[in-house]
Amino acid sequence: MNPYVLAILLSSLGIGTTLTFASSHWLLAWMGLEISTLAIIPLMAQQHHPRAVEATTKYFLTQATAAAMILFASTTNAWTTGEWNIQEMSNPTALVLITMALALKIGLAPVHYWLPEVLQGLNLTTGLILSTWQKLAPFALIYQISPMMNPTLVITLGLASTIIGGWGGLNQTQLRKILAYSSIAHLGWMMIVMQYSPNLAILNLILYIAMTTATFLTFKNVTSTKLSTLTLTWSKTPMMTTMAMMTLLSLGGLPPLTGFMPKWLILQELTKQNLPLTASIMALAALLSLFFYLRMCYAMTLTIAPNTNNNASTWRQKSSQTTMTLSITTTLALTLLPITPAIMALTT
């Protein structure tokens, strides 16, 4: 892409999210969301093949619908209460509508259907931006309206997302779809604790971003987008294969890796709030997600898939991609559990 256009698009992507973060008025928040949607559209379609264009179209339609719903809900609230401030939203209809609109924006169940298909049509870098950066702005809005949201709706969104994220990912062999369902499941964990401790939801989001970035960048480094090509990584980069296995187990939430931290804290918070059944269902649904992470680890490390002898001794040349981000996020994704109190203090 033309570097000037790329600079405009990436800077607008940053501006959009920053604008939504900085706003206290619903219209400005909506503008920020629209700017970030617009800016990522050419990035998604930059390879110009029909699958990417299809993903771009689907993304644009769903995000535009969600933005229109946000506008509708905020004008309804302004009409009935005269209040445009984000944190003073009080009309119940508007609150439900805006919760569903933000759920559509980030891909929570039951409005998650666009996420696997859109993510599948993108290359890994754009998919990474979609899974991490584009979740920040709607999440900031959810954080601000969390005290006023309808509790039943929030718990339904959280439970449905975790269960569907777990079950939906079971039948996938394409890595980008697996990561989409993983995103849905993690967002479910974030939503379920949103009304009781929004800071834990932020903690979960930050750690999820670190773990997902590590995963996406690993897959980008070995250029594999399918489960079958994952089996070839051991001969290319044994070190990265080991680290990728640990990162995937961290995504699955196994101690002593970082991914255990948000799940542990969220289950503790749910128990403190006298919701043992919800906590049990969340823990069991996380097992479903764990299965497909384990399947990826199995394909990568625990078994050597049938292949020709030439493949077992590939040239291990230095990767041309910069691996600084990958090494930083992998370290974060694996080693943060012992400093849980410090991380919790970061998000208080």
Add this chain to the structure above:
Amino acid sequence: MFYFTFLVLIGLVLGLVGVASNPAPYFAALGLVVAAAVGCGILVGHGGSFLSLVLFLIYLGGMLVVFAYSAALAAEPYPETWGDWSVLFYVVVYIAGVLVVGGLVGGDWYSCSWVVVDEFKDLSLLRGDFSGVAFMYSLGGAMLVVSGWMLLLTLFVVLELTRGLSRGALRAV
């Protein structure tokens, strides 16, 4: 004045139904023009005369005209008008939906009349709509810059998406 507002609101609903019922883009653009025009009428009814005229000029006379020309590029030999059964079905369903929901939500639409609300009791020098525009250039300068940037961004997005003629992202163009 009440009757004028009433006519304009009916025109809005019919225009929107005409777009949503999925005719050929030729006719959907016509529905959009009608809806935008009566939308300007609604603005007038609420005291935003300046905003209404600006909307007519820029939105209808600028952007919608360009959109109508683009929709005319998609001309078909046998376009689906509002009289064809597939479209008429949707028209009937939407109008029925409007009547049902209107009856449920605003049950006494037949027995009372609306008061058209304006901002001040008297005609004053400063009105809401063009004072807002004045604010955009003074206190709301940051908003002006953001809006301008967003328009420029939209231009670059569209240019990037349609780059490459038949080799580009939108191959039919």
